[in-house]
Amino acid sequence: MLYLIGQITAFLVIATLGGMILGWWGRGLRQPKLPVNTLPLTTDPFEARSRLEQCHRDNANLRRDLKEAEDHLTKLRAQLDTVSSDTDLVMRLQATEDRVSALLQDLQWRDDTIAALERELAQLRTTR
Numbered sequence: 309m310l311y312l313i314g315q316i317t318a319f320l321v322i323a324t325l326g327g328m329i330l331g332w333w334g335r336g337l338r339q340p341k342l343p344v345n346t347l348p349l350t351t352d353p354f355e356a357r358s359r360l361e362q363c364h365r366d367n368a369n370l371r372r373d374l375k376e377a378e379d380h381l382t383k384l385r386a387q388l389d390t391v392s393s394d395t396d397l398v399m400r401l402q403a404t405e406d407r408v409s410a411l412l413q414d415l416q417w418r419d420d421t422i423a424a425l426e427r428e429l430a431q432l433r434t435t436r
Contacts, residue, residue, distance in 0.1 A: 356432055360425040367418045374411045380404055 384401045391397060 356429045360429060363418060363422045363425060367422060370411060370415045370418060374415060377404060377408045377411060381408055
């Protein structure tokens with residue numbers, strides 16, 4: 309009789325451990341995988357809001373820098389039209405064009421970040 313009780317207990321322990329292992333393994337299959345560029349979700353809506361506001365400020369600064377660079381680029385192009393071929397002017401024009409393209413890429417990345425933060429904030433508002 310003692311042997312039968314021990315056998316039942318051993319099977320229950322093995323079944324419990326097997327269920328725990330399968331449950332842990334299966335939870336990874338059910339959870340959706342987040343994209344790599346998605347920011348981690350926070351549970352504090354104030355933190356998410358402050359990060360969003362900071363991104364908006366950074367975005368405004370980038371747009372101002374981009375506007376200044378584009379104005380400078382237009383002036384350089386106008387100067388290049390009046391002067392036939394000035395190598396220094398061409399080099400400055402190329403550097404300004406590179407800066408404008410870098411600012412555009414950075415601005416696009418910031419816009420994507422802002423969109424992700426707005427989605428996160430919307431999720432936090434709906435869960436509360």
